[in-house]
Amino acid sequence: MRDLNEHTAGEDLIITTAVRLMVPFIQLFGLYVIVHGHYSPGGGFQGGVILGAAFILLALAYDLKTSQKFMTVKINAILGNLGAAIFIGVGVLCALFGGLFLDYSALDALIPLGPVAWRSFGIFLVEVGVGLTVMSIMVLLYWNLSSGGAMDEGL
């Protein structure tokens, strides 16, 4: 929070304060949408977009540098690649443990939870991967488009 307070000079106090209060709740809601996709509308794509929107809101109200203090370009790239790798890695693991590609019940051989429970848990793992990738790509697109590729101040 101290980092945010240093950047308020010359910016609208109402907007920056509102964004500062809203961002944690938006991120919490994004996580909720991802992990609660089994029981309510939601899932990786929607939750990832909400998580990305939190960082985009931060970049809009302050500037790109401020949002990059909370998620650097490097960490963003790592998370995006990790998300895609989780999805494909789960599929490959299923194939390695004797099932079909993306047949989560085969992972029962790895940790015995029961084949049906693994199908539920496999969907969860995959949704987390989707969420990470979507969040990372959303933020990366905004950073690049708003700064013309310079990744400095932005709008």
Added chain:
Amino acid sequence: MKALALLATLVTGALLLYGTRDFPAWGDPAAPASTYLSPTYIEKAVEQTHVPNIVTAVLGDYRGYDTMFETVVIYCAGMAVVSVLWRKKEEE
């Protein structure tokens, strides 16, 4: 070249529209999707996946390939934009 592209688009579009003539009527209860696919998902999804939300069960499990390539498409879109736009500091 533009005329050729327009012609290709029109011919492809006409072929696709012609193909839709063989589709079952919208909401037809005798269509293959309504006779066995949807009832199977509705009856078996909770039993087979323990996921109460059928949409998530279909998206994440039955149609896992589709979702995987959706993710890959988003990933590729991001990489394409980055490779076109991103400039290094020295070039400015």
